[in-house]
Amino acid sequence: MAGGSFRKSLGYALAGLAYTLRTQPNMRFHFGAALVVVAVALLLGVGVRDLLIILFAIALVVIAEMFNTAVETVVDLYTAKYHPLARVAKDVAAGAVLLAALNSVVVGLLVFYPYLHAFVRFWARSWRGGN
Ligand SMILES: Nc1ncnc2c1ncn2[C@@H]1O[C@H](COP(=O)(O)OP(=O)(O)OP(=O)(O)O)[C@@H](O)[C@H]1O
Numbered sequence: 001m002a003g004g005s006f007r008k009s010l011g012y013a014l015a016g017l018a019y020t021l022r023t024q025p026n027m028r029f030h031f032g033a034a035l036v037v038v039a040v041a042l043l044l045g046v047g048v049r050d051l052l053i054i055l056f057a058i059a060l061v062v063i064a065e066m067f068n069t070a071v072e073t074v075v076d077l078y079t080a081k082y083h084p085l086a087r088v089a090k091d092v093a094a095g096a097v098l099l100a101a102l103n104s105v106v107v108g109l110l111v112f113y114p115y116l117h118a119f120v121r122f123w124a125r126s127w128r129g130g131n
Pocket residue numbers: 024072079080081082083084086087088090091094
C-alpha cells in the first residue's frame with residue numbers, strides 16, 4: 001500500500017539522520033550551533049526573510065554532512081586499503097561540507113552584523129559614559 005511504503009521510506013530516512021547524528025561528532029556540533037543561532041535570531045526578532053536565509057544555510061550544512069557520511073561509508077564498504085580515488089571521493093565530499101560551513105558563517109555575519117554593530121556601539125557608549 002502507498003501509505004505503508006511512504007511510512008517505511010520515512011523510517012529509512014530518519015534512520016539515516018539518526019545514524020549521522022550518532023556517529024558524526026561534526027553533525028552534533030552543526031545541530032547544536034544551529035539551535036543556538038536560531039534561538040538568538042528569534043530572541044533578536046530578525047525578519048522572516050533573514051530567518052529563512054539562516055535556515056537555508058543550516059540545511060545546506062546538514063545536507064552536505066549527510067552526503068559526506070554517505071560517501072565515506074560507501075568508500076569504506078568498497079575498500080579498507082589506501083586508494084587515490086578513495087581519497088579523492090572523501091576529500092571532495094569533505095570539501096562540500098567546508099564550503100557549506102563557510103557559507104553559513106558568512107550568512108551569520110551578514111544577518112547579525114546590524115545587531116552586533118548596535119550592541120558594540122551601545123557597549124562603547126556606556127563604557128565611555130562610565131569613565
Ligand atoms: N581508503 C582510503 N584511501 C585513500 N585515502 C583515504 C582513504 N580513507 C580515508 N582517506 C583519506 O583520509 C581522510 C580522512 O578520511 P576519514 O574516512 O577518516 O574521514 P573523516 O573526515 O576523518 O571521517 P569522519 O567524518 O568520520 O571523522 C580522507 O579525506 C582521505 O583524504
